[in-house]
Amino acid sequence: MPMSDYEEAAIQRGWPKTDDDSTAEEFCRNNSVEPYGWEVYEHWVVSQWMAEQLSKRDQRVDSDFAGLCVWGRTSTGQSIEADSVIVEIYKATHTAEQTMEG
Numbered sequence: 001m002p003m004s005d006y007e008e009a010a011i012q013r014g015w016p017k018t019d020d021d022s023t024a025e026e027f028c029r030n031n032s033v034e035p036y037g038w039e040v041y042e043h044w045v046v047s048q049w050m051a052e053q054l055s056k057r058d059q060r061v062d063s064d065f066a067g068l069c070v071w072g073r074t075s076t077g078q079s080i081e082a083d084s085v086i087v088e089i090y091k092a093t094h095t096a097e098q099t100m101e102g
Helices: 006-012 024-030 048-056 084-101
Strands: 003-005 036-038 042-046 060-065 068-073
Touching: 003 006, 006 024, 042 048, 048 060, 048 068, 048 084
Parallel strands: none
Antiparallel strands: 003 036, 042 068, 060 068
16 A cells, blocks of 8 residues: 655645644645655564654554564665665764764
């Protein structure tokens, strides 16, 4: 089943991504915007922490698949470390660590 991407569809239609506005999903529903559908190409077992990080970024994650956390990756053909969501998580984590150290 494709993963619905409300945020990208809303941004393409002019949704102002700010904290005090509606969510991307609300914007799409209120403005008759269909979300983009992303196919899941790969399934990866991830830690609970990574599942939470991926979920925060609207990735498809099953947190209880036979006791495992499974990420439904919507990209393929590139290494995991080049995946944009992994890069985003890495940067956020290392920025937070540097702030704590400094």
